[in-house]
Amino acid sequence: MMNPVTAPRSVVFVHGLWVHSDAWDPWLGLFEAAGYAPIAPAWPGEEGSVELTRANPGALAGRGIDEITAHYAQVIDGLPNPPVVIGHSFGGLIAQKLLAQGRAVAAVAIDPGQIKGVKPVPLAQVRAGLPILKRPRNKHRAVALTKRQFRFGFGNALSRDEADELFERWTIPGPGLPLFEASTANFKKVSPAAVDTRKADRGPLLMIAGGKDHTVPLKVVKAAHSLYRNSPATTDLEVFPDRGHSLVFDSKWREIADYTLAWLRRQAV
Structure with missing residues (x-):
């Protein structure tokens, strides 16, 4: 077994709704x-390929934020x-939860899903989510x-x-529950979308926003970033004004990836 001290730093990528994990391959x-x-x-x-996942959507049904977070926590263990x-997206929400739980040395949340306490609900976000949310059975x-x-x-x-x-x-199909x-989340005392944003003894967090994102608009990411104002831990925000929600897997993905790598180097992780 490789010595943890000499082993390369592990990096866990977490995708969001409607996109297969293979999109992280580059x-x-x-x-x-x-x-x-x-x-x-x-x-x-989720199955091992886009095609197999599309053929078996029922396997994803009913999977919520807590279950998905626990799944990644088990991987990390x-x-x-x-x-x-x-x-990315709901994966960015999960990255924040894992960081707050002390399971990561640092986290990057790219166009992260809305956490409890974020109040702005821009019209574009409503339009993006409405096809799912307007039918209660989709939960x-x-x-x-x-x-x-x-x-x-x-x-x-x-x-x-x-x-x-x-x-x-x-x-791919995605569970409606998250x-x-x-x-x-803001209407419940306890929500799986809650993150401990006041935690002081956590690793650094980078939040990245696409200025043209409709699914998680810039205003939402800025509001989430502001919730961390009472934590002394590093919490940075970077905005890419001309990018939408596809920013991690479209033809310009390298711009986001290079910035992320440079930020991690500055954090010495």
Whole structure:
């Protein structure tokens, strides 16, 4: 067994709703070349390929934030050293939870899903989530986006051709439950979307926002960042004004990945 002291720093990538974990593959190669030991585990119920996951959507149904977080915590428990956790969309929410739990040395939350305490609900976000939230039965189902819904929620900053290509390549059904949990978090005393934003003895956190994101608009990310104002731990925010929600797996993914690597080097992790 490799010595934890000499083993490369582990990095765990966590994807969000409607996108398969294989979309992280370019990041895995880049981070491995940079000296890290990266992995991109699937969500519980997700199959090993886009095609197989599309063929078995029921396996994802009913999976909520707590279950998904616990799944990644179990993965982390088997690693040789505490990892960096990098998450996109709901994966960004989960990355924040794992950091607050002390399971990561640092975290990067990219266009992170809305945590409890965030109050702005921009119209674009309402429109992006409404196709799922308007049907209560979707809370217990796995739901796929249409091509049109994907273009609005993920690919609005891209050409139609690129958005459609990404839709065909990476999209999978996603459990509706996390979206319902996040959207009702501020109305519940206890919510799985809650994160301890006051925690002082945690590792550094970077939040990244796309200025044209419809699914998690910039205003939402800024509001989440402000919730950390009472923590002395490092909490940075970087905005990419011309990027939408597809920023981690579209043709300009390297811009986000290079910035993330540079930030991690500055944190010495």
